[in-house]
Amino acid sequence: MSLTGFTAPWWFLLLIAVAAVAVAYVLAQRARRKRVMRFANLELLDKVAPKTQGWIRHLPAVLIVLSLLVLTVALAGPTAEQKVPRNRATVMLVIDVSLSMEATDVAPTRLKAAQDAATQFAKNMTPGVNLGLISFAGTATVLVNPTTDRAGVVKAISDLKLAQSTATGEGIFAALQSIESFSAVVGGADGPPPARIVLMSDGKQTVPEDLYAPRGAYTAAQAAKQAQAPISSISFGTTHGSVNIEGRPQDVRVDDDSLREIAQLSGGQFYKAASADELKKVYADLGEQIGYELKDADASKPWLVIGTLVLMIGAAASLLIGQRIP
Structure with a gap:
């Protein structure tokens, strides 16, 4: 998508909130790790705790943050040169x-x-x-x-x-x-x-x-x-x-x-x-x-469609991987 400008660029201020969500998720993951490490009996922890899913457990959060980025671009009113x-x-x-x-x-x-x-x-x-x-x-x-x-x-x-x-x-x-x-x-x-x-x-x-x-x-x-x-x-x-x-x-x-x-x-x-x-x-x-x-002309529709689809995929991934919506 080739863009020529934005009709409401002040919507990009929402990227501050998106960045805050991403930072909050990273901090929450670190706090969770610290709480786990306080568990005294590591051998028992290995037996009762579910197996870790590696990087894939972060996929829903990544998709949701990505969708917020794309939807923010859509709100900013992107324009593209079109034949009308x-x-x-x-x-x-x-x-x-x-x-x-x-x-x-x-x-x-x-x-x-x-x-x-x-x-x-x-x-x-x-x-x-x-x-x-x-x-x-x-x-x-x-x-x-x-x-x-x-x-x-x-x-x-x-x-x-x-x-x-x-x-x-x-x-x-x-x-x-x-x-x-x-x-x-x-x-x-x-x-x-x-x-x-x-x-x-x-x-x-x-x-x-x-x-x-x-x-x-x-x-x-x-x-x-x-x-x-x-x-x-x-x-x-x-x-x-x-x-x-x-x-x-x-x-x-x-x-x-x-x-x-x-x-x-x-x-x-x-x-x-x-x-x-x-x-x-x-x-x-x-x-x-x-x-x-x-x-x-207005070119926000593709961004809106892509952002919505990514958000839906992120929610579905969260249900499949973590059995909950973040």
């Missing part, structure tokens, strides 16, 4: 629905694989997290505002439709606007809940072409950093993807570099997924990372 579900957070899922998502380099298509993985992500997200959904192609659309109702998010994911162009910056700006509006409503005394943007795209921004333009992806990523809403970007697809647009095959290879830069500029993390299974794993990792946090 978040009870307040805002996550915006931003999904690219540009025509390149029709590529079949990820079976059956990039879009279908993305829908399956995003659905799993939404269903497995911890209940305390408010999840929203945005789709973007040439423009961005807020499909679901942050909510703890997963049904609406799952339905919107299943209804995603493809469109032309890729305006990644617009998707990020729409997510920031949704986060800001939601935080203004639920802020409270503790301030707005922590926010995160999960951006999944398969290609480079095309509208505008300049990623540092006022509505560009890099500019949006910098704004996300200022808003303390880091972006977890997922680069989804392969380098050999292609789609037919107006009867002509178009190369739609995945663009890792821009998505990696978006994550870096926002203070977030970059993920690479070249298959449906890899995408599901990325979403699962993000679900663990976003949905849970490490906190110092």
Whole structure:
């Protein structure tokens, strides 16, 4: 058991009493020995006195003192770092629905694989997290505002439709606007809940072409950093993807570099997924990372259980060895 601290360390003062019990037992044993040695006829004593049990006769007392030590630790309120579900957070899922998502380099298509993985992500997200959904192609659309109702998010994911162009910056700006509006409503005394943007795209921004333009992806990523809403970007697809647009095959290879830069500029993390299974794993990792946090939680129960069990064993040993409870 790894401990990080105690909520009521003053209970350790009871260790003085535990030490006093141990000392009293040792003194009692010595006094008993002296009384025995006063018996004049040692030969008769050997005949009438029960056979000594050696060190084992001290086992009940040792177990009882040990149980008192463990129970004292339990009373002191030990804490340990534990993974607990978040009870307040805002996550915006931003999904690219540009025509390149029709590529079949990820079976059956990039879009279908993305829908399956995003659905799993939404269903497995911890209940305390408010999840929203945005789709973007040439423009961005807020499909679901942050909510703890997963049904609406799952339905919107299943209804995603493809469109032309890729305006990644617009998707990020729409997510920031949704986060800001939601935080203004639920802020409270503790301030707005922590926010995160999960951006999944398969290609480079095309509208505008300049990623540092006022509505560009890099500019949006910098704004996300200022808003303390880091972006977890997922680069989804392969380098050999292609789609037919107006009867002509178009190369739609995945663009890792821009998505990696978006994550870096926002203070977030970059993920690479070249298959449906890899995408599901990325979403699962993000679900663990976003949905849970490490906190110092109460860890006294194991100490209480162990202390009680040792005390019971000590009492049973006393009955078996000395035919009495000390």
